Amino acid sequence: MTQDHWNFLFIGLSFAVYIGIAVKSRAASTKEYYTAGGGVSPLANGMATAADWMSAATFISMAGTVAIVGYDASRFLMGWTGGFVLLTVLMVPFLRKFGKATVPDFIGDRYYSKLARGVAVLCAIFICMTYIMGQMRGVGVVFSQLFNIDVPYGVLIGAAIVFVYAGLGGMKGITYTQVAQYCVMAFAYTIPAVFIAIALTNNFIPQLGLIGNYTAGGETVPFLEKLNNINQEIGFEKYTDGKLATIDIFCITVALMCGTAGLPHVIVRFFTVKNVRAVRTSACWTLAFIAVIYLTAPTIGAFSRVNLIEKLNNTSYKDAPQWFKDFEDTGQMAWVDKNGDGKIQYFGPAKSEAKTSSPFQGKKPVYPESTAPDSQLRGVHGERLLTNKADMTNPNELWFGNDIMVMANPHMAGLPPWVIGLLMAGCIAAALSTAAGLLLVLSTSISHDLMKKIVKPDLSDKEEVSYARIAAFIALGVAAYFGINPPSAFIAKTVAFAFGLAASSFFPTLLMGIFFKRVNKQGAIAGMVTGIAFTAGYIIYFQFLGGTKDQWLFDISPEGIGAIGMLINFAVTLIVSFITPAPPQEVQDMVESIRMPDDPNADDADSAPPVTH
Amino acid sequence: MSDQNPHHNHARYWRKNIVLVLALLVIWFTVSLGSGILFRDWLDANFPKVGNAPFGFWMAQQGSIICFVGLLIVYKVLMNRLENEEGFSSKN
Structure with missing residues (x-):
């Protein structure tokens, strides 16, 4: 069999599985469309969240970035995993207890304000749109290589597939396809790493190979020393040294961590499990599954650099x-x-x-x-x-x-063609799963938060799902357009934007909404607006208006400025809240109630009925 | 809802929850931003190597991630125990 045959075999098989699952578990109600009916098992949700989280960019580019910048790439490795600790201990158990379908829902109710809800909806749409463009491009590139067609057709094929199972299947449909996609991704990522680890370090666990000895070519030297030496011989920095200023890499890591904890498409994934305990279990699984890939990425980076x-x-x-x-x-x-x-x-x-x-x-x-x-x-x-x-x-x-x-x-590493076929399938799985998750948040933000809660409150359940599907279709159209005509420099720069924005808007606002009862509408809105304005202004000035490096505030790059924006948001929110009246009693009671875990003895109207599959 | 159950002590539950979260966040900061970035050079020089990797470098690229998973497992176990102690125990 040739390489093409293997590629078609793996991708064809994986697609048959995805579509089959999507058809079998398509959503019938808004509850199923938004949160899969709330009955997903913690293990399944963990896998689905991991697949949702790891985009095509993570899957394809992260190891490459590690290979090229060495130590400096630690900011991504720590930032994108450490954020889950914040997410789990500070956010999702309480938001799950709150029991509504979206993140703007919480902000709108907690701060009893349509304006706050509106700002949150805009942020959610912007963050998701930024991401999904990159995903569509990724799908298009892989399809174009696979079928030997132009990238635009590849993008269109990808968009059609995502629409079929995300737009129609809703959260329930994508949750179970993401489970399958995670399995494909994990195998596709780790199997090549194992083979290469054996070839270079004679150790079948890549993570041990990285800290072990380099044994290929007859010599036995510590692997990282070998890597430092060959890097220096040809004029690069030592692999284990960094080039970034300590304050800069610190701020970038903080911004990525807090941004992760504020990303709406990750938070809503935890609304699909049964109760608060299930949220905690599910978060453990999620991070464990993500760690499988994130612990392997630095090894692939180091090995491929030597190779x-x-x-x-x-x-x-x-x-x-x-x-x-x-x-x-x-x-x-x-x-x-x-x-x-x-x-x-x-x-x-x-x-x-x-x-x-x-x-x-x-x-x-x-x-x-x-x-x-x-x-x-x-x-x-x-x-x-x-x-x-x-x-x-x-x-x-x-x-x-x-x-x-x-x-x-x-x-x-001279691996057999089926490994490459598997890798292609994994790459498509990574792009599709993330695109589907984002599309869902995007469509619910529009149908639920914008249409139902702000524009047209008398919308029926059924109409709301129709609006969600229309919104998904339009959003996908826009994403496909930008996938075909990428504002190339723009996409890479806007990723920093998405994280900076999430860190300076959602993270502090959600956090204070849960942990500080005294924080009120005026404080939250003032905090969000100043946080976003500062972060967006800084990024736009340096990325698009030609600001130069010597003008950086405290040597912090635009990538890391979200950390400062977040501090500004915290400070402004607290100050404004304390000089304006306390929030109404019912809001304070609501905060009190989300802090308490589920009570199994009470007749809990919020908890969703179990869903059978 | 939960307010009617006399076995619950909301204030105490919340206080213990905050203490646990703060303790976990201190560890979280130490293993990642602390050892991976702020004190990395000092750790590389003064701490034993992990295999052949300098300690700070290894923490930044591998150790911190392993600790994160551990932290979440500890959080889950201790929170479940706390809820049982405070009368929020779940039947399922």
Whole structure:
């Protein structure tokens, strides 16, 4: 069987499973549409949340980022897992007890204000929209490679599939498909890592290989020492050292953690389980499942870094492995023979006086039209030529995208084709599961929080689900449009935006709503508005209006400014709350009641009836 | 709802909950932002290596995540115990 056959087999099989599950468990009522009827088991919800949380970007790019920046990538590893501790001990048990379907619902009721609800809806829509664009792009890219079609068609196919099972199936449909998707992702991620760990370190547990010895090539040296040495030899920083300022990496990690704890699409996942105890159990499972991937990512990053340098650096193009030529053809790797010796040389910034390491001018390789004469398409060694001018300020000749580390890993290690097929299926699972979860929050924000609670309160249950489906369709249309025409620089920058916004708006507002009874409407609105205005203003100034690095406040990059925005939100909310009247008694009683766990002896009208499958 | 049950002591339950959460957050801060970032260099130099990895580096990329999972398990067990003690025990 060829590689294509394996790809089709794995992806086809996984899709049959997803669609089958979606059809079998489609939602019939608003309760099922929004929260799967509230009867999902903690284990299933844990897997579904893990799949929801890990996007295509996490799945594909994170290991690549670790490989390139080494220690500095710890901010993502800690930020995106540590946030779950905050989420579990500070947020979800209480929000689950509150018992409504969405996050703006809580903010609207707790702060007895349509304005607060409106601000929350806007934030939720913005955060989800930012994310979903990237997912649609990811699906499109994988499909285009798979079927040899253009990316726009890939995006459209992906959008149609997501709509079928998220738009129609609702929360109930996506929960059970996400369970299946998590299983595919976990195998796809860990199996290649195990094979590579055996090849490089003679240890079948990648995490032990990372802290063990490098044994390939006849020598036995500590693996990380080997990695530091080869990095330094070719002019990069030591792998275990960081380049970022301590205050900056600290703030970014805080912003990612608190942002995670404030992301609406993660919070609502915990509304699907039976009661507060189930929430805690489910949170344990969720983090355990996420940890499987997050503990493996740094090992894949480190292993593939060694593999890449050992296999390519100072290799003549003619002897370069076939996978390098394949990735050259798809435009994910490129080689510019600056010194004309026919060998691939890979160098870091320390090897040039200008401290640069880009092989060519411009950010991405640009290729001549395929109709151009052969002499413009292929160089003397058979390499693919670029139209970019070579950057002669440094000797580096190799270019590769961050995304290829995970995809190229099995090739580099010479793994069998079925592993690569599995990886493709895992990648699509990661993108689809996240897109579906986001789409659901987006559509409920519009149908429930905007239509039902603000615009048209007399909406019937059935109409509300119809609105949700229409909203899902429109949202997907917009996401697909941006997936086809990506405002490319924009997407990468807006991810920082999404986390900064979640950290400076939802996190403090929800937290104080639960833990400080005295905080009132005036305080919350003032806090949210100043927090968002500060964070958004800082990010927009530095990312879009050309602010420069030396103007950074306390050396904090726009990525980490959400941490400061959050402190501002806390301070403003508390000050304004204490100089304005206390919230009404019924709101204080409501806060009191969500702090208490479920009472099994009481006839709890909130708890959902068990759902049978 | 729960207000009618005489076995419940709401104030005490909430106070104990806050103490537990604060204790967990102190550990959470120490293992991640503390050892992974703020005191990383000092730990690398003065703490025993984990396998062949410097202690601070290992905490940042592996150890903190393992601790997070542990923290959530401890939280779940202790909260369930607290609820049983305070009369919120669940039948199922």
